Amino acid sequence: MVQVKIPTPLRKYTGGAGGVEADGGTVAALVDDLDRRYPGLKERICDESGQVRRFVNIFVNGEDIRFLKHLETALKAGDELSIVPAIAGGR
Amino acid sequence: MSTARAALARPTSPATGPLTVPSALQLVGNTPLVELRRVCDGVAPGVRIFGKLEGFNPGGSVKDRPALKMVEDGLARGALVPGKTILDSTSGNTGIALAMVGAALGYPVELVMPGNVSAERKKVVAAFGAKVIYSDPLEGSDGAIRLCRRILAEAPERYFKPDQYNNPANSLAHYETTGPEIWRQTEGRITHFVAAIGTGGTIMGTGRYLKAQNPDVQVIAAEPDDAFHGLEGLKHMATSIVPGIFHEEQLDRKIGVATDAAYDMVYRLGREEGLLLGQSSGAALLAALEVARGLSAGTFVVIFPDFGDRYLSTKMWLGWASFGGGRT
DSSP, X not given: OEEEEXXXXXXXXXXXXXXXXXXXXXXXXXXXXXXXXXXXXXXXXXXXXXXXXXXXXXEETTEEGGGTXXXXXXOOTTOEEEEEESOOSOO | OOHHHHHHOOOOOGGGSOSOOSSGGGGSSOOOEEEOOTTOTTOOTTEEEEEEEGGGSTTSBTTHHHHHHHHHHHHHHTSSOTTOEEEXXXXXXXXXXXXXXXXXXXXXXXXXXXXXXXXXHHHHHHHTTOEEEEEOGGGHHHHHHHHHHHHHHHOGGGEEOOOTTTOHHHHHHIIIIIHHHHHHHTTXXXXXXXXXXXXXXXXXXXXXXXXXXXXXXXXXXXEESSSSOOOTTOXXXXXXXXXXXXXXXXXXXXXXXXXXXXXXXXXXXXXXXXXXXXXXHHHHHHHHHHHHTTOSSEEEEEEEOBBGGGGTTSGGGGGTIIIIITOO
């Protein structure tokens, strides 16, 4: 299982949980599994073409997947994945 | 261009002000209006849309106005005295503005920012000599607000906290400067005022002034269409700590804007109008266009809070190539 950190604005999908577990050999598979467990999450993270939305950063063990293999970045049990919006509201 | 059109377009500009000023603080305000043309497709010829270029402020954003007013107010009340440090939570532009004002006046500044604000913002604040304390990126600006409250509670005697979310001087700055400027620049012809909401200070103060001159002026707010968004500086009010200075009942309309659409509008503003702006400008303009397309006449003023060079390192530009940005 991979540990997934959920940002505050997406916790409405996870029943308020800031950390959840999900499965998948790649980030893409994990996002699909997250959406099965918490329906609606994938649409917030990925656009209609399936790519990660521009303002969403996904980190695997602290590394931005855009500097790894994007959605094809491999995952293994015990990895930590963080979903972080690229911004913060209110100036 | 008709004579009537030319007559209305009489923007003030930094170049028309005094030749010299005693400090950077005297450069705050009096920003120009620019008329938009190519990005206004679907808008009737009788509708004119102007952007107010707040990036011309010395700190580079609209936030110079409330930052200066809140600090002046603190000095006048005796809440800020020599030996105290200016402390606040901010995701960027207010931090830069407070750091600029603090540097100009000789007061130290400490800022609490979410760790995921853009690299440019972090560097600009550091260049003004301010100290930055980072809060958890996962908690967004509300996390910074909470951490700032804890720091203040531990040593309240050390700090002056402008508290932009709850300080009436924030919206008062706009009532006293942004509103009168727009009224003068449009020669009283403004029909619609549009701004995106972060603290709500701009829309509240400016809107109140404009409605006092003409109650028919429509005050329209743009906000992110979802709690999970990429519009730096803006708040989705339904899921945020609502600022004390924000009074939704004083708005005529509030329009939700999708992050991707706002980014694409920023691309268009650069390529079609020669204006490189931040994403909150794109969001506000989209809201304005939504209203403008249903009208046959009107004069819109849209707040463009800052220029886009502050966001060049951000993910906003990831879609640029597929948008056609790479073409020459």
